[in-house]
Amino acid sequence: MDEILFALLKKGAHVGYIRISTSQIAEICGMSQQNASRRIIELEKGEILKRVGKDIKVTDLGFGMVKEEYLELKKIFEIKKMQLKGKIIEGAGQGKYYMSLEHYKKNIEKNFGFVPYPGTLNVKIRKEDIGKRERILTKDLIIIKGFATKNRSFGELFCYPARINKINCVIVFPLRTHHEKDVIEIVAKENLRKKLKGKIIIEVD
């Protein structure tokens, strides 16, 4: 997709005019100001964008075009229910820290209806299911926003409702921290580590 259009949509230029200079757009898209200017003129000619003074917006036509592409992508990514198998491993303890923070506890409760047990269960996914882990990210999700204290900031949490050995749970992907590609972090109401043993089956709709 056109990178300028994409950048403008991220800024919310599909609903109202936003004020942004060609240099700023160039910066975001990693191109020269001159090129950004030229391409915006092109997009304007094609009625993808509209400018009024220093303000710019994406037209309905432009929005519709991106939406079409989005719907195609959605078809590709919205795969049906899946199962991942694996086993419990020891975590680094960072999940426990996160789940002890009031912000995350509160938001998990608000969105999923339970106060999370202060700890996360780390499940190492078997080799053949590693690809599926990536695809979880394309499912319906709830994003818990990050927050900041004066000392540090905490990132977004991507949350996916799921079941682990038939128990309702939430798969959490902390956005900032980098995880092993074969490990999934689970949050639930109860202490899963005590309750679960041996083979683990995670189901995502």
Place this chain on the structure above:
Amino acid sequence: MDEILFALLKKGAHVGYIRISTSQIAEICGMSQQNASRRIIELEKGEILKRVGKDIKVTDLGFGMVKEEYLELKKIFEIKKMQLKGKIIEGAGQGKYYMSLEHYKKNIEKNFGFVPYPGTLNVKIRKEDIGKRERILTKDLIIIKGFATKNRSFGELFCYPARINKINCVIVFPLRTHHEKDVIEIVAKENLRKKLKGKIIIEVD
């Protein structure tokens, strides 16, 4: 997004190898066979695609790249019900002026079933919800067209039905005037400023 990659994903080349010729790809993408061939070689070099004999698939890297773009688009198109927290601040008085104009009063009533109190409530959104403010703009909305007198013209109003501390209200985004990025303007039947105190919770579906 790369159109060849897109075409291959549509064919399911992320699930397993598919058999497709460069001419077929060229046909789908509206380009020459030679160009399709060259670009596939490039994608292969970048480990976006992998070929074995006449079969081709999209690698995890390639799939991941598209997935990232998809997730960005998903944020733009499909953010569900949300809550924004903040507190009441003093407005510039311009909202009051707008809401005293017959045109806007009439159209608010027509679309939302109440005559607005002649004034708007300005809510300063807490830091971590500022991103959500942008995303309100992607929700279903009613646009009240602008109008002009011989002296001046009045811009469009983007209106989003919402609730403020459980009271039905309308979030209004005046298009022309530029607002602080952390302030939301609210219109309701009653004088909200008198009724509400302390912490404010705005809900948008």
Place this chain on the structure above:
DNA sequence: ATTACTAAGATTCGAGTAC
């Protein structure tokens, strides 16, 4: 500060064609 023109350089493309 901006935006956007021109000219030149860089990249991408399609036609012809070999294998």
Place this chain on the structure above:
DNA sequence: TGTACTCGAATCTTAGTAA
């Protein structure tokens, strides 16, 4: 049938600069 090379043309991008 296929794929993929060369090469000239078309397109896109950047630098310099005017307004």
